Amino acid sequence: MNYKYVVVGAGLAGLTIAERIANVLNEKVLIIEKRNHIGGNVYDSYNDEGILIHNYGPHIFHTNDKEVYDYLSRFTSWYEFWHRVLTYVDGNLIPMPITVETINQLYNINLSCDELEDFLKKQAVPIDDIKTSKDVALSKVGLDIYEKIFENYTKKQWGIDPAELDTSVISRIPIRFNRDTRYFADRYQGMPKHGYAKMCEKMISNKNIKLLLNTDYKEVIDQIQYETLIYTGPTDYFYDYKHGKMLYRSIRFEYETFSKEEYQSVPVVNYPNDYDYTRITEFKKLTGQEHFKTTIVKEYPNSDGEPYYPFPTKDNKDLFALYQEDMKKEKNVIFLGRLAEYRYYNMDAVVRRALDVFEGGLNG
Numbered sequence: 001m002n003y004k005y006v007v008v009g010a011g012l013a014g015l016t017i018a019e020r021i022a023n024v025l026n027e028k029v030l031i032i033e034k035r036n037h038i039g040g041n042v043y044d045s046y047n048d049e050g051i052l053i054h055n056y057g058p059h060i061f062h063t064n065d066k067e068v069y070d071y072l073s074r075f076t077s078w079y080e081f082w083h084r085v086l087t088y089v090d091g092n093l094i095p096m097p098i099t100v101e102t103i104n105q106l107y108n109i110n111l112s113c114d115e116l117e118d119f120l121k122k123q124a125v126p127i128d129d130i131k132t133s134k135d136v137a138l139s140k141v142g143l144d145i146y147e148k149i150f151e152n153y154t155k156k157q158w159g160i161d162p163a164e165l166d167t168s169v170i171s172r173i174p175i176r177f178n179r180d181t182r183y184f185a186d187r188y189q190g191m192p193k194h195g196y197a198k199m200c201e202k203m204i205s206n207k208n209i210k211l212l213l214n215t216d217y218k219e220v221i222d223q224i225q226y227e228t229l230i231y232t233g234p235t236d237y238f239y240d241y242k243h244g245k246m247l248y249r250s251i252r253f254e255y256e257t258f259s260k261e262e263y264q265s266v267p268v269v270n271y272p273n274d275y276d277y278t279r280i281t282e283f284k285k286l287t288g289q290e291h292f293k294t295t296i297v298k299e300y301p302n303s304d305g306e307p308y309y310p311f312p313t314k315d316n317k318d319l320f321a322l323y324q325e326d327m328k329k330e331k332n333v334i335f336l337g338r339l340a341e342y343r344y345y346n347m348d349a350v351v352r353r354a355l356d357v358f359e360g361g362l363n364g
């Protein structure tokens with residue numbers, strides 16, 4: 001087989017780059033995917049009851065990047081909605097991220113928006129040298145809020161204490177000095193109207209693109225002649241784990257369907273301190289689907305399933321740096337996406353990255 005371009009992995013990174021190669025360069029491209037479907041982790045499908053679920057955990061599209069939004073809008077229209085999240089603390093459901101409403105409900109007080117900043121300043125623990133996620137949280141919201149909202153959730157999610165995680169984990173949680181309880185402040189947010197899988201199918205509906213499913217690229221790559229390989233799988237696997245295995249955090253998803261229209265009042269409820277799961281998502285609340293039954297998913301973080309979240313510790317970063325030295329030496333391989341680059345990308349960020357890599361030229 002002869003292809004100028006081979007893409008390993010049919011997630012958003014691989015599909016975006018394949019789409020660009022096929023449509024802009026008008027070149028032939030082969031996508032090799034080891035799963036039995038395209039879309040990578042954004043894949044969705046209808047369960048036995050006919051409810052659209054996300055097979056690898058709830059995915060909500062949100063972005064301020066107009067170009068990315070416009071790009072994806074070529075392949076889907078959108079079901080627009082404002083995502084909302086509640087957190088179960090001390091028997092109450094309080095809104096996330098932290099707003100004046102959150103604090104008022106948590107402490108049964110009645111702060112105005114102007115008073116929130118002062119309130120949090122009084123709670124905050126001054127820390128000169130912020131090194132860990134715990135430092136970030138303590139210095140932003142103080143010990144009590146840290147313990148009630150962040151500490152146990154983070155422990156469940158990562159399996160270690162926030163004091164051992166670098167600052168990237170907790171610094172992503174914003175505080176709003178107003179009453180806006182929408183989860184994301186981004187300009188564009190929503191769901192592909194007919195689901196992610198349909199959007200992904202459209203991205204690669206071009207006769208220049210050939211797709212090989214159910215195939216690990218190592219089974220076939222020796223039989224293919226190519227000029228450039230775009231690799232979106234795990235880097236340690238690419239190098240046969242020569243420096244060791246990169247650590248990932250995984251999640252076990254437990255789906256349940258109920259014979260009632262609604263399970264909870266918002267799409268996602270977080271459980272920082274109770275139960276073994278971190279959160280419950282109700283899919284119909286994300287997709288707007290109407291159905292007399294409803295399906296939820298509970299998330300149980302663990303260490304041994306599918307690789308989902310790169311583990312943000314110093315040891316792992318150091319290990320990845322060794323692989324990066326090897327990656328730099330490759331002449332005709334481009335490493336792209338969350339697995340190959342060992343970093344967490346939101347969907348919009350991974351599409352942006354793929355578009356930028358394409359614009360930068362594909363000569364390895």
Ligand SMILES: Cc1cc2nc3c(=O)[nH]c(=O)nc-3n(C[C@H](O)[C@H](O)[C@H](O)COP(=O)(O)OP(=O)(O)OC[C@H]3O[C@@H](n4cnc5c(N)ncnc54)[C@H](O)[C@@H]3O)c2cc1C
Binds near residue numbers: 032042237337
């Ligand atoms: C639980 C969870 C929830 C998320 N929620 C959101 C959200 O709400 N909003 C948001 O913006 N982002 C969210 N994300 C992030 C989103 O999933 C990623 O941005 C996106 O999936 C990254 O795409 P990718 O192509 O880099 O990786 P992937 O989607 O993982 O695609 C990589 C593909 O490569 C294939 N592959 C790997 N190895 C091989 C091999 N050896 N041979 C052939 N194929 C191979 C894999 O099977 C996979 O299909 C979430 C992620 C997770 C884990």
